[in-house]
Structure formats: structure tokens, C-alpha cells
Amino acid sequence: MSSLLITDGRVIDPSQDMDRVTNLLIENGKISAFDIAIEDASTNDSVTHINAGGKIVAPGLVDMHAYLGEPGGEDDETIHTGTRAALSGGFTSIACAPNTNPPIDTQGTVQFVKQQAVDANHCHVYPIACVSKNRRGEELSEMGTLVDAGAVAFSDACSPISNPELMRRALEYLLMFDKPLLSHPEVRELSDDGVMHEGLVSTTLALPGMPAEAEAVMTGRDILLAESTGGRIHLMHISTAGSIELIRRAKARGVRLTAEVSPQHFSLTDEALRSFDSNKKINPPLRGQMHLEACIAGLKDGTLDVIASDHQPQAVEKKMQELDRAPFGVIALETALSVVVTKLIRPGHLDWLTALEKMTIRPARVLGIPKGTLQIGVDADVTIIDPDANWTVEPDAFFSKSSNSPYLGETLFGRATTVIVSGIIKFERNS
Numbered sequence: 001m002s003s004l005l006i007t008d009g010r011v012i013d014p015s016q017d018m019d020r021v022t023n024l025l026i027e028n029g030k031i032s033a034f035d036i037a038i039e040d041a042s043t044n045d046s047v048t049h050i051n052a053g054g055k056i057v058a059p060g061l062v063d064m065h066a067y068l069g070e071p072g073g074e075d076d077e078t079i080h081t082g083t084r085a086a087l088s089g090g091f092t093s094i095a096c097a098p099n100t101n102p103p104i105d106t107q108g109t110v111q112f113v114k115q116q117a118v119d120a121n122h123c124h125v126y127p128i129a130c131v132s133k134n135r136r137g138e139e140l141s142e143m144g145t146l147v148d149a150g151a152v153a154f155s156d157a158c159s160p161i162s163n164p165e166l167m168r169r170a171l172e173y174l175l176m177f178d179k180p181l182l183s184h185p186e187v188r189e190l191s192d193d194g195v196m197h198e199g200l201v202s203t204t205l206a207l208p209g210m211p212a213e214a215e216a217v218m219t220g221r222d223i224l225l226a227e228s229t230g231g232r233i234h235l236m237h238i239s240t241a242g243s244i245e246l247i248r249r250a251k252a253r254g255v256r257l258t259a260e261v262s263p264q265h266f267s268l269t270d271e272a273l274r275s276f277d278s279n280k281k282i283n284p285p286l287r288g289q290m291h292l293e294a295c296i297a298g299l300k301d302g303t304l305d306v307i308a309s310d311h312q313p314q315a316v317e318k319k320m321q322e323l324d325r326a327p328f329g330v331i332a333l334e335t336a337l338s339v340v341v342t343k344l345i346r347p348g349h350l351d352w353l354t355a356l357e358k359m360t361i362r363p364a365r366v367l368g369i370p371k372g373t374l375q376i377g378v379d380a381d382v383t384i385i386d387p388d389a390n391w392t393v394e395p396d397a398f399f400s401k402s403s404n405s406p407y408l409g410e411t412l413f414g415r416a417t418t419v420i421v422s423g424i425i426k427f428e429r430n431s
Contacts, residue, residue: 001028001029001423001424002046002047002048003025003026003027003028003032003046003047003048004025004026004047004048004050004380004420004423004425005023005024005025005026005036005038005047005048005049005050006023006024006025006026006050006052006057006382006384007023007038007049007050007051007052008021008023008051008052008053008054009021009022009023009024009052009054009055009056009057009384010052010054010055010056010057011024011034011056011057011058011374012056012057012058012352012353012356013058013059013360013373013374013375014059014353014354014356014357014360014361014362015059015357015360015361015372015373015374015375016373016374016375017353018374019352019353021054022034022035023035023036023037023038024057024374024382026380026382026420026423027423028423029379029380029422029423029424030377030378030379030380030423031374031375031376031377031378031379031380032376033376048425050384050418052384055384055385055386055387055417056352056384056385056386056387057382057383057384057385058090058356058360058374058382058383058384058385059356059360059361059371059372059373059374059381059382059383060090060091060092060093060123060360060371060372060381060382060383060419060420060421061089061090061091061092061093061337061356061359061360061383061416062091062092062093062094062359062360062361062363062364062367062369062371062372063086063091063093063094063095063308063309063311063333063336063359063363064094064095064153064182064234064260064306064308064363064366064367065095065097065182065236065237065260065262065308065309065310065311066082066086066094066095066096066097066309066310066311066333067082067096067097067099067157067311067312067313067329068082068083068094068096068097068113068125069081069082069100069313069401070100070112070113070116071100071101071102071109071112072100072101072102073100073101075315075401076313076314076315076318076401076402077313077400077401077402078116078401079096079113079116079117079120079125080116080119080120080122081399081400081401082094082096082311082313082333082400082401083117083120083122083123083125084120084122084399084400085311085331085333085334085398085399085400086122086123086333087122087123087399087416087419087421087426087427088333088334088398088399088416088427089309089333089334089335089336089337089416090337090383090385090415090416090419091123091309091333091383091419092123092124092371092381092382092383092419092420092421092426093123093124093125093126093364093369093371093372093381094123094124094125094126094333095125095126095127095128095152095153095363095367096113096125096126096127096128097128097155097157097158098127098128098129098130098135098155098156098157099135099157099158099159102134103130103134103135104127104128104129104130104151105129105130105132105133105134105135105141105142105146106142106146107145107146107148107149109127110127110129110146110149110150110151111149111150113125113127114127114150122421122426123419123421123426124371124381124421126150126152126153126367126369127149127150127151127152128151128152128153128154128155128157128182129141129143129146129149129151129153129154129155130146130154130155130156130157131154131155131156131161131166131167131170131181132156132161132166132170135156135157135159136159137156137159137160137161137162137163137166138163138166139166140166140169140170140173141154143170143173143174143177143179144176144177147177147179151179152179152367152368152369153179153180153181153182153234153366153367154170154174154179154180154181154182155181155182155183155184155236156184157184158184158283158312158328159184160183160184160185160186160187160188160218161183162187162188164221164225167181167183167221167222167225168225168228168229170231171225171226171229171231171232171233172229172231174231174232175229175230175231175232178232178368179232179368180232180233180234180258180366180367180368181231181232181233181234182234182236183218183222183233183234183235183236184236184237185215185216185218185219185222185235185236185238185243186214186215186218186283186284187213187214187215187217187218188214190210190211190213190214190217191210191211191214193208194208194209194210194211194214194285195207195208195209195210195281195285195323195324196209196210196270196273196281196285196286196323197209197210197212197270197285197286197287197288197291198210198211198212199270199287199288200288201270201271201273201274201288202270202273204274205273205274205276207273207323207324208324210283210284210285212239212240212241212242212243212287212291213242215238215239215240215242215243215284216240216242216243216246219235219238219242219243219246219247220246222235223246223247223250223255223257226250226255226256226257227250227253227255230256231256232256232258233256233257233258234257234258234259234260234306234366235247235257235258235259235260236260236308236310237260237261237262237265237284237308237310238259238260238261238265238284238295238298238304239261239262239265239284239285239286239287239291239295240284240287240291240294241290241291241293241294244259244294244295244297244298244303244304245294247259247298247303247304248298248301248303251303258305258306258362258366259298259303259304259305259306260304260305260306260307260308260363261295261298261299261304261306261307261308262307262308262309262310262332263307263309263332263335263336263339263340263343264282264286264310264330264332264339264406265284265286265287265291265292265295266292266295266296266299266343266344267292267339267342267343268280268286268292268406269286269287269288269289269291269292270285270286270287270288272286272406273286273323276322276323277323277406278319278320278321278322278323278326278404279319279330279404279405279406279408280330280406281323281326281327281328281329282310282312282328282329282330282406283328283329296344296349299344299349299350299354299358300349300350304358305358305362305366306358306359306362306363306366307336307340307355307358307359308363309332309333309336310330310332311330311331311332311333311400312328312329312330312331312332313329313331313400313401313402313404314326314327314329314402314404315401315402316402316403316404319404329404330404330405330406331398331400331402331403331404331405332405333400334397334398334399334400334405335393335405335407335412336359337359337385337414337415337416338391338412338413338414338415339407339412340355340359340414341355341387341412341413341414342412342413342414345387345414346413352387360372360373361373379422379423380420380422380423381420381421381422382418382419382420383416383418383419383420384416384417384418384419384420385414385415385416385417386414386415386416386417387413387414388413388414389413389414389415389417390411390412390413391411391412391415392409392410392411392412393405393407393408393409393410393411393412394408394409395408415429416429417429
């Protein structure tokens with residue numbers, strides 16, 4: 001394996017509180033040294049030189065919430081296309097959700113996902129297994145055997161665990177393995193049949209709404225169960241001001257709790273649905289401006305730990321329906337970084353160190369995986385980012401099998417230009 005020397009880069013590694021211009025040497029697939037001179041490295045004929053040209057050199061991004069289609073959803077995405085999309089977005093590690101057909105609730109399906117990822121040979125893929133068998137919320141899955149097979153976390157994906165006793169037992173059981181439970185906080189009795197956020201816009205459009213309370217009520221329940229059991233709960237795609245305040249208060253009293261927000265929820269509001277564009281139909285739905293501002297505030301004060309893509313591809317024919325008939329979901333792996341740069345960093349809401357922390361070491365720590373860092377000796381997963389690159393989001397620009405992006409036609413800033421996985425260059429923009 002040849003060595004890589006990255007020079008003239010602004011190295012930002014939140015795990016080491018590092019933000020400085022330096023050189024980075026990669027040897028045998030591992031982070032080897034910083035500050036090494038070009039002439040010292042050039043004595044080795046097998047060194048490949050990458051001039052970062054002042055771009056940002058960061059740990060490979062980590063996404064802990066992506067749907068990769070397989071098995072059963074190959075019309076929407078495959079592990080091959082999804083991991084290629086991840087590379088394009090700067091991600092070197094992704095955790096895939098278990099809302100597949102069949103669900104990821106057996107050793108066989110966990111092993112299938114892992115093997116498909118090996119065959120794709122793009123980036124690291126970590127399976128999330130089901131909390132309940134077949135994601136029905138009735139009976140716990142065989143968690144011990146799923147951990148043995150390689151599951152890093154447990155979730156029923158977009159199916160909320162409505163039974164509080166099942167949730168309580170799952171949190172207690174997962175303490176044995178120190179694995180997090182990723183919860184989709186939603187009271188379906190409040191939100192069923194809803195198409196978008198319940199508010200002025202839904203009323204104006206005469207569309208059934210999904211009230212903010214549907215999320216906040218379940219968030220409160222999950223917090224209480226986590227507090228009583230000591231279990232590790234992670235709340236997915238938080239979107240409401242009420243939920244964020246509940247999380248903030250819970251953390252203040254020491255509850256073992258983490259939470260994420262998707263780029264969609266700090267960049268778009270329900271006003272975007274006035275066009276009846278089904279590519280903006282997601283669950284949880286785009287909320288009002290107050291909720292968007294609460295998401296940004298939660299990121300700024302640390303209430304929201306992680307930025308996760310919530311990548312949910314849908315084949316074009318599924319989205320080409322009336323808004324109330326089209327399925328929920330947007331693709332996000334290829335736009336997440338750019339939306340963070342455009343909507344958080346450039347306006348001054350977050351600095352680079354904080355933003356990258358929420359996309360590298362924080363999700364890695366929640367999942368318990370040795371990623372999201374450039375510390376000496378770890379796997380050399382590196383993303384080089386051009387913070388000033390601007391691009392227009394077009395449907396034919398995606399590596400994903402689907403093109404259901406809510407940002408079509410928009411100009412975004414910041415993009416991954418080179419992505420290195422375990423010391424091997426896996427992606428170069430425009431190459």
C-alpha cells in the first residue's frame with residue numbers, strides 16, 4: 001500500500017481540538033504523522049503527494065442515519081449506490097437503518113448488509129438492527145445474537161416504539177451490551193394521516209397536519225424511560241422546539257441521552273410545501289420558522305449532539321404523485337455537508353470545529369465505533385473539503401439511485417473534493 005502525504009491543508013480534527021495548517025502523512029492505511037516535511041516524506045518512492053491547496057482536511061464524515069435500500073428496496077437504493085453517494089458527500093462511515101424488507105432483525109440480514117458493503121468497496125457500513133422483531137413493536141429482537149453478528153445500535157427506524165413496556169425492556173436489555181437505542185419519537189395517534197406540519201400552511205393548503213406535539217409527547221416519554229433505566233437512548237431527527245427544550249432540561253439533570261437533527265430541519269420550513277413538491281415531504285415534517293430557529297439554537301448550545309443525514313431515497317415514480325399519496329423521504333447524503341456549510345457555517349451559527357464535531361467524532365462515539373478522528377494510529381479515513389466551492393443541485397448530479405432532493409435547483413456552498421478510506425483514495429471530484 002502506497003503512502004499518502006497531504007500538504008498545505010487546514011487540518012480540523014474536533015477529537016483533538018485541532019485547527020491549524022499542517023501536513024498529514026498516511027502510511028499502511030493509518031494516520032502516521034503531522035508536520036512532516038515534504039523532503040522527509042519524499043525519500044520514500046511510494047509516497048503519493050496530495051496538495052490540499054488550503055482546503056480543509058477533516059476526519060472522514062460519519063453518518064448515523066441512512067437508508068440503503070437493501071434488502072428489498074433496490075428500486076430506491078442499493079448498498080453500492082448508497083455508499084457511492086456517501087463518498088460523494090464526504091462520508092467514510094455510515095450506519096444503515098433497518099427499515100428494509102426483510103428488516104435487519106436476524107444474524108443473516110446483518111451479515112448480508114456487511115457483505116454487500118464489502119463487495120461495494122466504497123466506505124465503511126455499520127448495520128443498525130431492529131429493536132423488535134419485524135419492526136412490529138410487539139416482541140424484542142434477539143439482540144445478543146445481532147450484536148454478535150455486528151450490529152452497532154438498535155432501532156425500529158421510522159416505526160415508533162409505541163409500547164412503553166417494550167421500550168423500557170429494550171433499554172434495560174441493551175445495558176448488557178452498552179449499545180444505544182435509536183428512537184423515532186412520534187405518537188402515531190396524533191400524526192397518522194398527516195402530510196405535513198400542522199400549522200397555518202397546512203390549513204391554507206387544506207392538507208392534514210402532523211402536530212409538533214406528536215414528537216414532543218414521545219420525546220418526553222423516551223426521556224423518562226431512559227432516566228429510570230439508565231439506558232442509552234438517542235433521539236433521531238428532532239424537529240420541534242418543544243422536544244429540544246425537553247432534551248435540554250433532561251441533559252441538565254444528567255439523563256444519558258443524545259439527539260440528532262437533519263440538515264433539512266435547520267434549513268427548510270413548511271413554507272416550502274406551498275409548491276406541493278413531494279420532494280419536500282418528509283417525516284418528521286418540515287416545521288415552522290420557530291422550530292427551525294430552535295434547531296439551530298440546539299446545535300449551538302450542544303443540546304443537539306449530531307447532524308445526521310436522514311437519507312431516505314424514493315424512486316422517482318413514487319414521488320411523482322400527489323402530495324398526500326407520495327411517500328415520505330428525501331435523499332441527503334450528497335447534500336448534507338453543503339447544507340451545513342451554507343446554512344450554519346457561512347451565516348456564523350457554527351464554526352468549522354463545532355460543525356465537524358457533530359458530523360465526525362460525536363456520531364462515532366454514540367455508535368461506539370473507532371471513527372471520526374485523525375489521531376495517530378487510527379484508520380486513515382480523511383475528507384478534503386473545498387469550503388468555497390459552489391454548485392447547483394441537479395437531479396443528474398447524484399450518485400444515489402434516487403433524486404428526491406428538497407434542494408433541487410438551489411445553489412449550495414462547500415463540497416468534498418477528495419475522500420480517503422483506510423488510506424486509499426476512494427473518491428476525487430470530477431475525476
